[in-house]
Amino acid sequence: MHANRFVKNHGPSIEYDLPRLEVLAHICEQVAGVTTARVLHADMPRQKVVYERLVLTEPMESKIDDLEIMSRVGRLLADMHTAEFTVTPDFSAEPYPLESLGIDQHDAKMLTEALPPGWFHSDFWHGNVFVLDVGNIVVIDPLPAAFMFSRKHILASGALDVAMMYMSLLLVHPLLKQFFLSAPPHMAAAEKFLMSYLEQRDACSKQIVTSLRRVIRCLAEIWVSKLSARLVWPICAAKRTLATKSILAMEKTEEWRKI
Ligand SMILES: Nc1ncnc2c1ncn2[C@@H]1O[C@H](COP(=O)(O)OP(=O)(O)O)[C@@H](O)[C@H]1O
Numbered sequence: 001m002h003a004n005r006f007v008k009n010h011g012p013s014i015e016y017d018l019p020r021l022e023v024l025a026h027i028c029e030q031v032a033g034v035t036t037a038r039v040l041h042a043d044m045p046r047q048k049v050v051y052e053r054l055v056l057t058e059p060m061e062s063k064i065d066d067l068e069i070m071s072r073v074g075r076l077l078a079d080m081h082t083a084e085f086t087v088t089p090d091f092s093a094e095p096y097p098l099e100s101l102g103i104d105q106h107d108a109k110m111l112t113e114a115l116p117p118g119w120f121h122s123d124f125w126h127g128n129v130f131v132l133d134v135g136n137i138v139v140i141d142p143l144p145a146a147f148m149f150s151r152k153h154i155l156a157s158g159a160l161d162v163a164m165m166y167m168s169l170l171l172v173h174p175l176l177k178q179f180f181l182s183a184p185p186h187m188a189a190a191e192k193f194l195m196s197y198l199e200q201r202d203a204c205s206k207q208i209v210t211s212l213r214r215v216i217r218c219l220a221e222i223w224v225s226k227l228s229a230r231l232v233w234p235i236c237a238a239k240r241t242l243a244t245k246s247i248l249a250m251e252k253t254e255e256w257r258k259i
């Protein structure tokens with residue numbers, strides 16, 4: 001074992017994962033303040049990727065009360081979404097069809113115009129973002145969970161990564177943590193992230209925010225509906241109850257009551 005390496009088992013999806021990791025590295029090269037774990041070696045027969053080992057002691061969620069950090073993550077994601085890259089034949093040349101997720105056609109059109117398709121992380125939740133000193137961040141694991149997004153897309157409206165992060169800050173936590181979750185600080189963090197992203201993309205209109213909130217709700221519903229396929233019954237039932245409670249709490253907030 002090498003202390004400076006981190007080995008991850010990717011399983012049979014490794015051949016789809018490697019091009020995504022390459023694109024993320026390319027995006028990070030262009031955006032000051034964001035890095036990712038360098039791929040040192042791909043062991044195809046064993047389906048493992050050897051990464052440089054990073055010190056990832058501060059997941060984004062541990063900084064939930066630091067709104068400046070939440071804002072910074074929003075702004076950096078906006079810069080990542082507008083960075084340049086080439087869509088190789090590994091991926092669909094088409095942007096993610098938002099309607100396929102159950103998003104209303106009008107919202108899909110508006111969001112595609114306001115936040116034109118760019119690089120798509122596809123699993124941009126708080127467990128894949130870490131905070132370094134002075135607010136720089138590390139983004140890892142740009143690989144979609146099969147139950148959320150199809151893996152053939154690397155292009156999408158920025159709305160998808162933003163909605164994923166927002167809903168994960170409220171709903172995606174270990175069971176006990178979710179049980180004791182204090183919604184207000186997580187809502188404040190999610191709102192700060194969302195607004196900072198939109199400001200950075202110069203897309204901060206009331207209509208865009210409203211459409212994005214509907215996307216957040218749509219992804220939250222998908223996430224909750226797929227729990228039963230991933231978890232055993234008692235855990236799934238408990239998670240579903242807690243998630244539903246968090247969605248209701250979210251919808252009762254002043255920001256959400258306007259939609
Ligand atoms: N390059 C790395 N160096 C050190 N730790 C890592 C590295 N990559 C991942 N980790 C650790 O492993 C965890 C899971 O990694 P991740 O790539 O997100 O896998 P998955 O979500 O598929 O389990 C991370 O939360 C982090 O603690």
Ligand SMILES: [Mg+2]
Nearest residue numbers: 127128140141
């Ligand atoms: Mg991960």
